[in-house]
Amino acid sequence: MNKQQLMASGNPAYLMAYFRSGPKQTDMTRKLHYAFSRDGLHWYELNDNKAVWATPVGGGIIRDPFINKGPDGFYHLVHTMHSSPDSRYKGKQIGYARSKDLISFTDAKALTVMGNFPETVNSWAPEWNWDEETGRYMIHWSSTLNSSKPDNNRIYKAYTHDWNELTPAELLFDPGYSVIDSNITHHEDSYYLFFKDESVRPMRNRYATSGSLGGGYAGITAAITPGVTEGAEMLNIPGRQAWLLYYDYWADGVYGVMESADMLHWSEELPAADCRFPYQRRHATFFHVTEEELIKLIYHYSLIKRLGNNEGEGCIIDDPVMQEAFSLRTVSMWMKADEVQGTQMLYVEGDADAGFAVRIENGRLQAAAAGRGAPPVMVSAAFTDTASWHHVAVVFTEGSLELYLDGELRDSARGGFARIDEHHVPGGLGRRIAQDAFGGQGNGATFEGLLDHVEIFNTSLQAEDVSYLFRWGIVE
Structure with missing residues (x-):
């Protein structure tokens, strides 16, 4: 949805989807949760911060949820799921479901994204973007190959027309060191791939750019978020004429926010007093909804x-x-x-x-x-x-x-x-x-x-x- 469509639909309305845990992944609730906002900075939990949906697949596990609306009018959810004990699928699958209204989800299933890499250890933090050039969804995620543990990740991709048939997985981004938590945002004529650099201590987020969604990412920046942060996500706020960058201090149970008008120059982290997030939110995704959709969600859940x-x-x-x-x-x-x-x-x-x-x-x-x-x-x-x-x-x-x-x-x-x-x-x-x-x-x-x-x-x-x-x- 572009800026003009958003403004024509009514007041700005945003939804945050997340799973919950305490600092250092304690007290986890690995299901789908929602919060809403009207300004992108103050987020108020729906359903009293209880889960709104649990998947019937992958052990019922939803971590790192990512939701956005496709050109077919459906909201498509992808997420990290419990790894199958079956060696044919272990570490190679992500979770999927779709919804028209963000209330009822259907077609819940596991997508075997790394089926052509039998030595895969894990498939983490999937997201997707609509590829205008090819008319397909491009799914991307992090995986480690040939290891006893998920400690050497790269970003892979696969394409789908219908969320049933997938192209074989391909390498999307390999900077020469372990990276996870890819988020790709389009601004003006460039694509910005945000990622967590796992080669430095403390770990933090960087980004690379490309003129094409499907590859060629280069020009890696210096770290743009503070130490011990991950899960970088972007949200465009038309009223502020800015992009907000959210990131998760996973060890401390805290969220940080920066903003930029051009994706090049970034503010200092916004004061915590100027923001509000639900208790124990983790690895969230942020997206636009219509005013009417938000009101229905408020009535249904709160x-x-x-x-x-x-x-x-x-x-x-x-x-x-x-x-x-x-x-x-x-x-x-x-x-x-x-x-x-x-x-x-x-x-x-x-x-x-x-x-x-x-x-x-x-x-x-x-x-x-x-x-x-x-x-x-x-x-x-x-x-x-x-x-x-x-x-x-x-x-x-x-x-x-x-x-x-x-x-x-x-x-x-x-x-x-x-x-x-x-x-x-x-x-x-x-x-x-x-x-x-x-x-x-x-x-x-x-x-x-x-x-x-x-x-x-x-x-x-x-x-x-x-x-x-x-x-x-x-x-x-």
């Missing part, structure tokens, strides 16, 4: 409760969803007020020690989040209309609180806590049960009006997401 008119107004909601601890939370609702004076609770979960609440208070729309041991954080906006329905969204993100009214950010604030602990009291819709995050006391404070489509998400919707919900209404 909508944890929907409350409507069938619950009635002023009701108690005794549901574990409204009692769990969280650091990311969005509550979205449509409401029509008949009165704007007094105290009227729209949404309540928890209490003054650990809670989250939205109310109308004497001509103002307000929200509060309470964390143990710190004053509550509050946001507020003028609200006096009793004639129309309005969309309200409140977003809690690790201590920050944002209040949106009819798709626009009206107020934001930051508190002295990053997490709201478990709160073992029933929640309330359109009323207070006993206590609320504002510090209000007593059963009552009933809302005078109507509520509909109250939705709770276990992630932090961004401004573009909230605007989408207001502009386009309910997502089923």
